[in-house]
Amino acid sequence: MxxxxxxxxxxxxxxDCAVERLTAAPGWYTALLPPxxxxxxxxxxxxxxVALRAMRAELDDPEFPLVSATTxxxxxxxxGPLEIRVEVLRRGGAAAQLRAMLSSxxxxxxxxxxxxxxxxxxxxxxxxxxxxxxxxxxADALPMDEDAPGNPHTYYPFFRNFECRHADGPRxxxxxxxxxxxxxxxxxxxxxxxxxxxxxxxxxxxxxxxDTMPPALISAxxxxxxxxxxPSLDLTVHFLESTRSQWLLARSYARRAWDGYxxxxxxxxxxxxxxxxxxxxxxxxxxxxxxxxxxxxxR
Numbered sequence: 001m002x003x004x005x006x007x008x009x010x011x012x013x014x015x016d017c018a019v020e021r022l023t024a025a026p027g028w029y030t031a032l033l034p035p036x037x038x039x040x041x042x043x044x045x046x047x048x049x050v051a052l053r054a055m056r057a058e059l060d061d062p063e064f065p066l067v068s069a070t071t072x073x074x075x076x077x078x079x080g081p082l083e084i085r086v087e088v089l090r091r092g093g094a095a096a097q098l099r100a101m102l103s104s105x106x107x108x109x110x111x112x113x114x115x116x117x118x119x120x121x122x123x124x125x126x127x128x129x130x131x132x133x134x135x136x137x138x139a140d141a142l143p144m145d146e147d148a149p150g151n152p153h154t155y156y157p158f159f160r161n162f163e164c165r166h167a168d169g170p171r172x173x174x175x176x177x178x179x180x181x182x183x184x185x186x187x188x189x190x191x192x193x194x195x196x197x198x199x200x201x202x203x204x205x206x207x208x209x210x211d212t213m214p215p216a217l218i219s220a221x222x223x224x225x226x227x228x229x230x231p232s233l234d235l236t237v238h239f240l241e242s243t244r245s246q247w248l249l250a251r252s253y254a255r256r257a258w259d260g261y262x263x264x265x266x267x268x269x270x271x272x273x274x275x276x277x278x279x280x281x282x283x284x285x286x287x288x289x290x291x292x293x294x295x296x297x298x299r
């Protein structure tokens with residue numbers, strides 16, 4: 001993947017994840033994903049959003065907002081033409097559950113499979129067990145667009161679609177950093193706002209931000225010349241609360257790395273200090289112990 005073009009206009013996630021229903025094949029959709037959302041290949045979180053958009057279209061009921069979704073990444077999916085096959089597993093009075101398989105039309109085999117729950121809002125208790133972390137707010141946080149070797153935010157096309165600011169953990173592309181806790185945080189704001197007609201953030205804008213957990217591993221291991229790749233095996237996202245905020249804090253924590261795998265989690269907070277989403281992930285570790293200090297963030 002070549003370095004991103006700094007003159008390129010930011011991509012619009014909603015437009016790039018748009019799906020088209022195939023009338024001749026019930027439950028089948030197509031999409032055309034540009035290379036604007038890639039690391040080495042398209043972000044798994046973006047591909048998850050494409051599948052969820054097809055599932056939302058198949059359900060076709062705004063009274064059933066998205067509650068949770070789990071993705072299994074079976075094989076790499078390139079940018080370009082995609083097909084999505086959606087199946088409604090259950091549709092009850094309170095909840096609906098769907099399954100979707102997304103694949104490239106140019107490569108054989110499944111790319112990823114998503115299972116999702118959509119549910120009506122109901123009366124019930126309101127408990128928040130998490131606390132907003134002690135990090136700078138966006139106005140006080142350092143931008144992450146330094147023109148420095150190894151800065152992923154200026155290298156990969158994916159990050160060109162966001163304004164990113166540092167919240168927690170090292171900036172490992174700056175010489176002199178050292179290992180610390182297995183945590184990392186950064187603020188994201190879509191350069192092309194992802195707001196619906198109700199001025200609320202589209203929940204499908206969450207998975208791309210949630211699928212950014214490897215820096216927590218980098219923070220823990222510290223500088224090294226060994227090379228690491230951490231492709232996702234799965235990604236589960238819980239959609240907890242709607243928001244009008246455009247700044248979102250993604251704070252990740254690598255709970256354990258062992259036997260060539262890593263388990264991580266991430267909280268997504270609004271700049272109103274509300275917990276918007278929570279996600280977990282298993283990654284397969286390939287290569288060395290962490291991302292090299294002289295190369296971009298590894299995916």
